[in-house]
Amino acid sequence: MVFRALTRQVGRRALIALTVALGVSLSTAILSVMWNIGDKVNEELKAYGANIVVRPQSSAILSSLYEDADTGSATLAEEDLGKIKTIFWAFNILDFAPFLSLDASVADSTASVEGTWFNKTLDLPTGEQAQAGMKNLRSWWDVSGDWLSDCCDDKVMASSSYAAAHGLTVGQMVTVGGPSTSKTLKLAGIYDSGDSSASDLLVTLKTAQELAGSPGAVSRIEVSALTTPDNDLARRAAKDPKLLSAADWETWYCTAYVSSIAYQLEEVIPESVARPVRQIAESEGVVLEKTQSLMLVIALLSLIGAAMGIANLITASVMERAAEIGLMKAIGGTSRQVVFTILAENLVIGAIGGLAGYFAGLGLAQVIGEAVFGTSISITPIVAPIMAGLVLVVIAVGSLPAIRLLLKLKPAEVLHGR
Numbered sequence: 001m002v003f004r005a006l007t008r009q010v011g012r013r014a015l016i017a018l019t020v021a022l023g024v025s026l027s028t029a030i031l032s033v034m035w036n037i038g039d040k041v042n043e044e045l046k047a048y049g050a051n052i053v054v055r056p057q058s059s060a061i062l063s064s065l066y067e068d069a070d071t072g073s074a075t076l077a078e079e080d081l082g083k084i085k086t087i088f089w090a091f092n093i094l095d096f097a098p099f100l101s102l103d104a105s106v107a108d109s110t111a112s113v114e115g116t117w118f119n120k121t122l123d124l125p126t127g128e129q130a131q132a133g134m135k136n137l138r139s140w141w142d143v144s145g146d147w148l149s150d151c152c153d154d155k156v157m158a159s160s161s162y163a164a165a166h167g168l169t170v171g172q173m174v175t176v177g178g179p180s181t182s183k184t185l186k187l188a189g190i191y192d193s194g195d196s197s198a199s200d201l202l203v204t205l206k207t208a209q210e211l212a213g214s215p216g217a218v219s220r221i222e223v224s225a226l227t228t229p230d231n232d233l234a235r236r237a238a239k240d241p242k243l244l245s246a247a248d249w250e251t252w253y254c255t256a257y258v259s260s261i262a263y264q265l266e267e268v269i270p271e272s273v274a275r276p277v278r279q280i281a282e283s284e285g286v287v288l289e290k291t292q293s294l295m296l297v298i299a300l301l302s303l304i305g306a307a308m309g310i311a312n313l314i315t316a317s318v319m320e321r322a323a324e325i326g327l328m329k330a331i332g333g334t335s336r337q338v339v340f341t342i343l344a345e346n347l348v349i350g351a352i353g354g355l356a357g358y359f360a361g362l363g364l365a366q367v368i369g370e371a372v373f374g375t376s377i378s379i380t381p382i383v384a385p386i387m388a389g390l391v392l393v394v395i396a397v398g399s400l401p402a403i404r405l406l407l408k409l410k411p412a413e414v415l416h417g418r
Helices: 002-006 010-048 057-065 078-086 160-166 205-212 232-239 246-253 258-268 278-320 322-330 335-373 383-408 411-415
Strands: 052-056 093-106 109-116 120-123 129-132 142-145 155-159 173-177 182-192 201-204 220-225 272-276
Touching: 010 278, 010 335, 010 383, 052 057, 052 258, 078 093, 078 120, 078 129, 078 220, 078 258, 093 129, 093 205, 109 205, 155 160, 155 173, 160 182, 173 201, 182 205, 201 205, 220 258, 232 246, 232 258, 246 258, 258 272, 278 322, 278 335, 278 383, 322 335, 322 411, 335 383
Parallel strands: 109 201, 155 182
Antiparallel strands: 052 220, 052 272, 093 109, 093 173, 093 220, 120 129, 142 182, 155 201, 173 182
């Protein structure tokens, strides 16, 4: 009976399958993107700077106790920087750059100078190589002229505000006097960081170390890491990891929370304190949660719309078959048997539409990934059983109006045309 029913009203059956397919395809695409969006959003946000800053332990302690404390003498060792890429979450470290800050004299004025890596090829303790430096960490800067190269120790960059105030132009020679020595450098580029607190001059890390008379010294390290948004466990661990139980500590340590990555950085860099940049870390979590909530609402609304459309189509189909259903009841069919027959028909149609919609949704997810994030969306296996369950719910909900109509249907009235 179910098979014969499916071969009739082909147009209406096709509309039901199409309605299911549309709802499932959109929901599949949204859920697939939602499960991948955490890493994608974090990768986008990482283009706007570091989310962890590593400082010398004594410097961090003094800064926390005294707002105007002089912490310039405390440094980290440049030779330890390669260890950053050896922590448990090494592949989540997208970029990092060391900085050495000092005050220098330029002509008759004083300028804040920072030395750093720009695009350094780093030899790791593992025997591998990695790229690190300021050029990717500050990718949004507007640079007039050229970025520095780590091999160009005879060049300097100036902030746009400092260059304008002192009439500096690209190609001009600038004499920079530090605590230890002075150097005459060529102005390679002028940068606009959009931040009034940016340093006046940028030089290579080696040049800054020579000016300061501190070979191999680093005053801070900025790290850009791909992280998981904080939850209650991460917030408890951020206060003191030692207070966690053994199981909670292992979960926290093996999850890419910003606090656990900071903790691991402290483990590999001697006498250091790593602190998350809370404004960035918290913004990532808020943006991600709101984006995922919005996508979940869209997916639910698409399924609700599909259920409403299916309800209208199934009800119309049942009304057209009222005489047939009345005859089934008149010859002994119970209401339960009739309802199960109609549900079986709808489930078969829903399965066909759901299967087509699922594969269409996977393709739509790839289109969204390429259009929004410029990358593909990985297939999440859990989406398939979720969509199967949702199809069952949608078919059941969409069949409710028709079921109510069936239960009220009286064979005698229907067979007499009333």
